[in-house]
Amino acid sequence: MNVMLNILVAVQMLSAIAMVGLILIQHGKGADMGAAFGSGSAGSLFGASGSANFLSRTTAALAVVFFVCTLLLAYLSHARPSGGDSLLERAPVTAPAPAAPAPASQIPSGTPATPAPEAPASNPAQIPSK
Numbered sequence: 471m472n473v474m475l476n477i478l479v480a481v482q483m484l485s486a487i488a489m490v491g492l493i494l495i496q497h498g499k500g501a502d503m504g505a506a507f508g509s510g511s512a513g514s515l516f517g518a519s520g521s522a523n524f525l526s527r528t529t530a531a532l533a534v535v536f537f538v539c540t541l542l543l544a545y546l547s548h549a550r551p552s553g554g555d556s557l558l559e560r561a562p563v564t565a566p567a568p569a570a571p572a573p574a575s576q577i578p579s580g581t582p583a584t585p586a587p588e589a590p591a592s593n594p595a596q597i598p599s600k
Contacts, residue, residue, distance in 0.1 A: 482539035
């Protein structure tokens with residue numbers, strides 16, 4: 471069951487990434503106007519109008535795969551047997567007891583603390599005059 475969920479999640483992520491890529495490749499509705507004025511995009515790999523049909527059909531197929539995976543994941547996540555019908559009927563989860571503080575002998579001693587340097591006393595004789 472867990473392997474099937476992992477496969478469904480992987481298929482869903484791959485279809486989503488491929489769908490985003492295909493959507494970004496497609497031209498908008500105003501892109502055909504540039505081909506009419508000789509921009510050269512009319513003679514593409516798929517033909518004059520073949521790319522729009524191929525890309526839109528592939529995007530639609532990937533969208534169907536994405537939604538089917540989403541529905542299957544939603545169904546399988548709710549089909550798992552649980553302890554009760556609601557959250558209130560399930561057994562409460564208790565938190566682990568807090569650990570006791572470590573004794574002073576087990577605290578690692580790092581470098582010894584050095585005292586802070588003292589500020590020099592302000593003496594009028596030490597101030598240089600101009």
